[in-house]
Amino acid sequence: MGLIDSVLRRNKELETLFDLDLTDETIHRAYLKKMALETCLNFIGRTISQSEFRMVKENKRVFNDWDYLLNVRPNTDQSAADFWHSFIYRLIDENEILVVLTDDNNLLMADSFTRDEYAIYPDVFREVTVKDYMFKRTFRMDEVIYITYNNEKLTRFMDGLFSDYADLFSRMLEISLRKNQIRGTVAIDSTQSLDTESQTKLQNFINKLFNSFRKNSVALVPKLKGFEYDEVANGEGSGQSVEELAKVKKSLIDDIANILGIPNALIHGELAEYDTSIKAYIKFCIDPLVKKVKDELNAKLLSKEEYQQGFKLEVRGIAELNPLELADAVDKLRASGVYNGNEIRVKLGDEPKDIPSLEEYVLTKNYESKDTDKGGENE
Template sequence: MGFLDSVLRRNSELEWMFDLDINVETTQRVYLKRIALETCINFIGRTISQSDFRIMENGKRSYNDWHYLLNIRPNTDQSAADFWQNFIYRLIHENEVLVILTDSDDLLIADSFTRVEYAVYPDIFKEVEVKGHKFQRTFRMDEVIYLTYNNEKLSKFMEGLFDDFANLFSRIIETSMRANQIRGTVDIDSSHSLDEKTQTKLQKFIDKLFNTFKNNTVAIIPKIKGFEYNEVADGSFNGKSVEEMTKIKKSLIDDVADILGIPNALIHGELSDYETSIKAYVKFCIGPLIKKISDELNAKLILKKDYLNGSHIEVRGVTEKSVIDNAEAVDKLVSSGAYTRNEVRVKFGDEPSDNPALDEFVITKNYQTASELKGGEKG
């Protein structure tokens, strides 16, 4: 420091400049993580929220209290669509979701809980909390709806990737801001005394000057003798950084979508290969989730003996194809005698009709076996 001290003593005008606050702050781009997770998880949540939960008994749909809870109003504060969207969000984001049935017959999604596992007895859940209310009782596994998604939380699994993307994204933003920032120099008459009081006044004036340029498209400032401001233009900014930031956000969303099984074209609203993307989305993403949910509902809401006698819960409305769009295929299934009309109705998500004629096989085309074919006239 000896050399620097001697320089500062010879140039007293420079000494005060080393006290100025010149900091470069690196911001953690947490919203990148939220954009990727929220976009993908809510996409799945909105899909599942359209489901129709059917309690089937003897091949017919039963309308009871569970139908109302699962399809209309699970609790006093949520509609069924909001409930199931929140359900999926918790399941994927937190890797697990717990739903309890209160004494007032409300289905509530737990905000936090502690699971106690046993080897030969049902696990129990204690310290269950919903909206700040902590239940004093414990809940057995056979009393709740409980699902897990993967072996590890998605947010934890993606933590390293998000950090890398955040650092890269921050660097691009910093580079863009430096390339497009206002730069200027200030010439000060060295004959002015630069004591602490003068330094403070000068710094305040420079700050006001900067804010004037920053906040106004047209800025007029007074010209002071011995004080001259010169702006340094930098024409290096070409707008490429904006395109690069967009690519980074899209790439991060693509990575999360790949993990969840959502086709990239579908999550970005691209219409190319739309039908193929929908089929892949339903088969590899929505189908397994529907299977998890239906298995859990059947295990917890339907008694074993009733299930074996045909009673069950179906989750419809998402994986079924449109009967209108597949009218030609419907005609072939029926006309070939492969399926009855009621069986086709069930396959497309409709309930079977009470008309017994629809349970009969109908052949409207000339499908025959080789032995039934007749030859021509005998010679």
């Protein structure tokens, strides 16, 4: 320490420099996490919100109160599309979703609750809170709609990844901002060190000088005797490009999309592999979610006796096939006798019709056996 003390005593200007804060802390970009989650979760939410919930019996639709609640107005504040969008978003983001039915037939998503688990009795939910209202009653598991998505909250699972990406993005952004930074030196004709008041006045003048350069296309500043400003570099040619920053954001979205089963090409709107991507998206992302929702609704909305009588709830939406795009395949299935008309209608998401010809199995000549009696020569 003696050598440093002697140097500082000989040069008071160096002593003031050691008081400067030269650290550059990395700011965690919270919006990166929000952007990635919003992009992927809203993508899935918009898809599920297009679904239609049908109560059917022997493939024929049955209209009742549940049909209105699930497809039109689940509660007084939300349409069906808004409700199911929020339902799926919260299910994936928080790993679970609890929906209760009020006495006036409103389906409400709980913002918070406490779950008491039992081994041989139904679990109980208490302190169920919706917005600012807490229900005084408790709800048994067989009285609510409760679905879990995975083993952990997505946000908690992704915290480490988001932190690393935030550090990387922050550093790249800071370098990019310095790319065209105006840099210069200020020389003062003085042989004496400046006191605190003089340093403050000088710093204020330099700040005004910098703001004049930064904010105005044409800047005029007074030329003072004993004060010289010399621009040494503007940083051109260094730093990260905007494209590189965009790649980091895209890479973060890709990682989350992969976890959720969304093809990267689809989430970024790339049409080159659209058909393949949409099929993979429906099969590995949407269908499992729809299956979870459908199983829970069937278990909670229908009794065992009703289910055995042929009642069940079906979810129809984007996963259904387009009959116009499959006209050739439908024709072959019908002509080969594998399916009748009504069976094909059910597979396409339509109800069967009470038309006798649709119940018949048709076999065209192209699919007839060689041994089929054709008459004429064989007679």
